[in-house]
Amino acid sequence: MIQLCVPEIRGNEWKYIKECLDTNWVSSAGSYVDRFEKEFSEYLNARKAITTSNGTTALFLALKVLGIGEGDEVIVPSLTFISPVNTIKYVGAEPVFVDALRDTYVMDVDKVEELITPKTKAILPVHLYGHPVDMDKLVEIARKYNLYIIEDATESLGALYKDKYVGTIGDIGCFSFNGNKLITTGAGGMLVTNNEELGEKAKFLSTQAKVVNENKSFYHPEIGYNFRMPNILAAMGCAQLENIDEYIEIKRKNAAYYNKLLKNVKGITLPEEKEWAKNVYWLYSIVIEDEYGVSRDELIKIFAENEIESRPFFAPVHNMPPYINCKRGDLSVTEELSKKGLNLPSSVKLTRGQIEKVCKVIIKIV
Numbered sequence: 001m002i003q004l005c006v007p008e009i010r011g012n013e014w015k016y017i018k019e020c021l022d023t024n025w026v027s028s029a030g031s032y033v034d035r036f037e038k039e040f041s042e043y044l045n046a047r048k049a050i051t052t053s054n055g056t057t058a059l060f061l062a063l064k065v066l067g068i069g070e071g072d073e074v075i076v077p078s079l080t081f082i083s084p085v086n087t088i089k090y091v092g093a094e095p096v097f098v099d100a101l102r103d104t105y106v107m108d109v110d111k112v113e114e115l116i117t118p119k120t121k122a123i124l125p126v127h128l129y130g131h132p133v134d135m136d137k138l139v140e141i142a143r144k145y146n147l148y149i150i151e152d153a154t155e156s157l158g159a160l161y162k163d164k165y166v167g168t169i170g171d172i173g174c175f176s177f178n179g180n181k182l183i184t185t186g187a188g189g190m191l192v193t194n195n196e197e198l199g200e201k202a203k204f205l206s207t208q209a210k211v212v213n214e215n216k217s218f219y220h221p222e223i224g225y226n227f228r229m230p231n232i233l234a235a236m237g238c239a240q241l242e243n244i245d246e247y248i249e250i251k252r253k254n255a256a257y258y259n260k261l262l263k264n265v266k267g268i269t270l271p272e273e274k275e276w277a278k279n280v281y282w283l284y285s286i287v288i289e290d291e292y293g294v295s296r297d298e299l300i301k302i303f304a305e306n307e308i309e310s311r312p313f314f315a316p317v318h319n320m321p322p323y324i325n326c327k328r329g330d331l332s333v334t335e336e337l338s339k340k341g342l343n344l345p346s347s348v349k350l351t352r353g354q355i356e357k358v359c360k361v362i363i364k365i366v
């Protein structure tokens with residue numbers, strides 16, 4: 001089976017985790033948590049990085065430290081994994097859905113302004129499948145209306161918008177280290193910010209809002225959370241981070257090879273990389289147009305018969321029962337992409353032969 005996207009474990013993971021086991025530092029204290037936060041912030045050129053239990057808790061925390069809650073609206077794409085939308089609801093705010101772009105699949109920034117109301121407090125762009133959102137335009141809108149930007153960069157670690165890493169451009173950026181992500185800790189997340197105060201607040205809230213008194217008793221001035229990452233997982237994160245640039249280069253080469261083999265196939269639209277972007281192709285994604293002759297869903301079945309795992313684009317969140325009555329703009333591109341978009345195998349360990357096998361299936365149908 002050629003799998004969709006599996007972890008790449010080829011560095012110091014065993015060594016660092018063994019060190020945690022040998023020294024008993026397996027839980028939330030220990031040197032690897034600080035080290036992972038430091039090295040991650042250095043990698044992204046961000047002031048602060050705070051580990052969390054997963055990407056969803058990082059997003060929740062971001063909304064919380066920015067004071068977003070009851071009565072507030074947050075503009076978010078509908079073409080996304082549901083997690084960022086759920087976190088808006090967790091804090092008591094309301095999502096307002098914006099459409100996607102046909103070429104890069106990310107939030108259509110030109111459709112954001114019309115959705116802004118006096119209740120809007122933040123915009124939550126999702127850098128989907130490895131490609132950045134057009135951040136300059138979004139920052140301009142946010143400044144004009146005094147809104148926060150929380151970047152969901154969970155699927156695009158290492159991607160660049162101009163010369164900046166995604167996740168470091170808005171007020172807060174969030175990352176995930178779930179097993180299918182570019183680097184993984186099994187489960188885990190990171191909140192990144194250039195605002196020291198927000199960073200400290202996030203760390204405080206994620207560690208039970210705990211103040212340790214002189215006699216070691218705890219004092220909690222507000223309600224905190226246990227969103228900590230254990231040392232044993234941070235150790236894995238440190239090892240994974242050591243190879244990140246190599247993984248990104250492999251993913252980009254694999255995408256280039258897919259592009260080369262598929263470029264003349266009628267009815268297949270290839271992924272774009274805008275001139276201002278560095279796409280990390282977390283999941284190499286294509287659109288199966290009507291003229292291809294076989295539908296996206298039929299193609300998924302044919303892939304499965306050939307022992308190839310593929311995945312349809314996310315189903316639009318605005319059609320899910322909890323969100324059916326939420327405010328929205330025109331979502332026609334989202335609807336279309338979710339019916340026609342397809343993620344192809346994208347693991348770092350994917351071989352050229354495997355890419356050829358996937359492309360042969362696509363070409364043979366034509």
Ligand SMILES: Cc1ncc(COP(=O)(O)O)c(C=O)c1O
Pocket residue numbers: 054055056057080081083084126152154155175176177178188189
């Ligand atoms: C766009 C997006 N946001 C948020 C998340 C949530 O991350 P986690 O699974 O670590 O909670 C994911 C993926 O898992 C995601 O794809």
